[in-house]
Amino acid sequence: MGTGARFWWARRSLRHRLTAAAALVIAAGLTSAAVLLVVWLHVSLIHGLDTTALQRAEVVAADANAAQAGTEIPATDHGDVAVQIVDRDGTVIASSGNLRGRPRAFSFPASRSSTPHAHTVHDIPVGENGAWRAVGVPAGSAGHPLTVYVAVPTEGIDQGLARLTAGLAAGTPAVVALLTAVVWQLTGHALRPVEAMRAQTAEITTSDLSRRLDVPPTADALARLARTLNDLLARLDTATRRQRRFIADAAHELRSPLSSLHTRLDVSARHARSPEAQALAASLLRDSERLIRLVDDLLQLARLDDQPRIRTRPVDLDEIVFTEVREARRRTPHPIDQHAVGAARVQGDADALARVVRNLLDNAVRYARSRVTVSLHTEDGIARLVVADDGPGIPEADRERVFERFTRLDEARSRDTGGSGLGLAIVYEVVTAHHGRALIEGNHLGARLVVLLPAQEP
Known part of the structure; x- marks a missing residue:
């Protein structure tokens, strides 16, 4: 042969x-x-x-x-x-x-x-x-x-x-x-x-390792294989839960000292007597803000991993978008165009969806050169949220990888802009938990991030 x-x-x-x-x-x-x-x-x-x-x-x-x-x-x-x-x-x-x-x-x-x-x-x-x-x-x-x-x-x-x-x-x-x-x-x-x-x-994912395989009612190799795989899943479930618990506990314990440190640095920056001390305090204040955001993101991911099935209720996604756009305008000098935002109702967790919109806007604001555009509409039972910027864009080869945790690209979007590397990972996890999809489409200039969620009839 x-x-x-x-x-x-x-x-x-x-x-x-x-x-x-x-x-x-x-x-x-x-x-x-x-x-x-x-x-x-x-x-x-x-x-x-x-x-x-x-x-x-x-x-x-x-x-x-x-x-x-x-x-x-x-x-x-x-x-x-x-x-x-x-x-x-x-x-x-x-x-x-x-x-x-x-x-x-x-x-x-x-x-x-x-x-x-x-x-x-x-x-x-x-x-x-x-x-x-x-x-x-x-x-x-x-x-x-x-x-x-x-x-x-x-x-x-x-x-x-x-x-x-x-x-x-x-x-x-x-x-x-x-x-x-x-x-x-x-x-x-x-x-x-x-x-x-x-x-x-x-069907078993890392988010839910509590499921087990059905053991055939026979005393053959298939039944032994099913029992062995169930034992393996039980060990993986135990190890994963222990790891998630450690991350959640560590993030929770870090929040208090980091908040206290941030407050002291803020006070020091305000009452610094010399320009050098004021510059040092301001630099340390920015680093503490990044640490706080990183801890918050880790805690959010730990919660998503530990509870992939979130509570849902009817949510007006357009209201969440308007609210988050108002907050984002306070953090950036770039205009944010929201004229293409239409009504859209979905079944989901309002706080988690607000975190999705906030992370998308933070990502766009961080890399935009002059403007950010937001659009939302419903078509064929799908709510389509698009957040686009005119920044350096994301190479096509990296459009799947950016949703991974702690991803750093080699292009211009990888420069140190204060992100934790977990924002888009949180977007992906939350959208997946809502039975939706998060993806990146081609854009003539900049990046175009798209979230698709099952829409609810008005």
């Missing part, structure tokens, strides 16, 4: 490979059985012909020994049996009616053993000159030895075996196809628990 064939075979499903292997084995087995059947029948039937010819030859030889054989040997019930009695000179002294007047048709010598060996002969001038099974036995006296030849045609056997062979040649592929279909169904039934386990495993 070549490399290409092995690669093709390896890419087939387990069900296809098992069925193909079973089909090959079935085809080989049935073909071998058919060949053995034909060979066995041929040998058996030929042996029957040999026995018939020998018995007839012994009868004729007994008549010849009793000097009862005439020039023509009477016919028997065995069909076109050819009989000749030949003397030592090869002269035909008697024959069956179908060989009357014919020259000697047999050239092999008589067998002197107790079980004469039969010969396959041709060119006997009877019928269509087909194959015959012939035996020769000695007869007569010592002074006048004779040889009795009896031949039985194999035409009937040959025709019967030909019909049987044709039937097997036509029927074997049909039987192979039928058995292959049965194997296909059986393997599908046998692998159905595996497919069910695969589907259940695919």
Whole structure:
């Protein structure tokens, strides 16, 4: 098997490979059985012909020994049996009616053993000159030895075996196809628990490791595999919960000292006596603000990871957008265009959705050169929120990666602008928990972040 064939075979499903292997084995087995059947029948039937010819030859030889054989040997019930009695000179002294007047048709010598060996002969001038099974036995006296030849045609056997062979040649592929279909169904039934386990495993996410696989009610390898995977999920769930609890506890414990530090730095910046001290306090104040935002984002992600199923209620997304745009205008000198914001109602958590809009606006404001544009509308049951800026944009190769946690791009948008690297990750997690999608579309200038959420009828 070549490399290409092995690669093709390896890419087939387990069900296809098992069925193909079973089909090959079935085809080989049935073909071998058919060949053995034909060979066995041929040998058996030929042996029957040999026995018939020998018995007839012994009868004729007994008549010849009793000097009862005439020039023509009477016919028997065995069909076109050819009989000749030949003397030592090869002269035909008697024959069956179908060989009357014919020259000697047999050239092999008589067998002197107790079980004469039969010969396959041709060119006997009877019928269509087909194959015959012939035996020769000695007869007569010592002074006048004779040889009795009896031949039985194999035409009937040959025709019967030909019909049987044709039937097997036509029927074997049909039987192979039928058995292959049965194997296909059986393997599908046998692998159905595996497919069910695969589907259940695919539905388990890192946000919810409490789910378990259904254990088949059997005591086989599949049941043991399901129990082993459930044990693995339990260990992963325990480790993940411990990690999330640590992050949440650490973030919660850091908030108080960071808030206190921020307050003291703010006071120090306001009452600094020298320009150097005032600049240092202002720099430290900015760093503390970044630390506070980072801790808040970590705490938010920990909560999302720990409680992926959030409480929902009808929410007017357009009101959230207007509120967050007003707050964002206080943090940036760039204009924020909201004229394309229309009414949209969704089912969700108002605080979490407000965090989504806030993070999108913070991201756009952080990288915009001159303006930010916000649009919202509902189409075909989907609320489409778009926040675009005219900044350096996001390369197409990185548009999936920006939603990962602590992602830093190599382009202009990776410059140190005060972000924690978790804003878009929070957007992605919240939108996913609301059964929506967050994506980045191509934009002529800058970045265009899009959030799609299932809309609710007004």
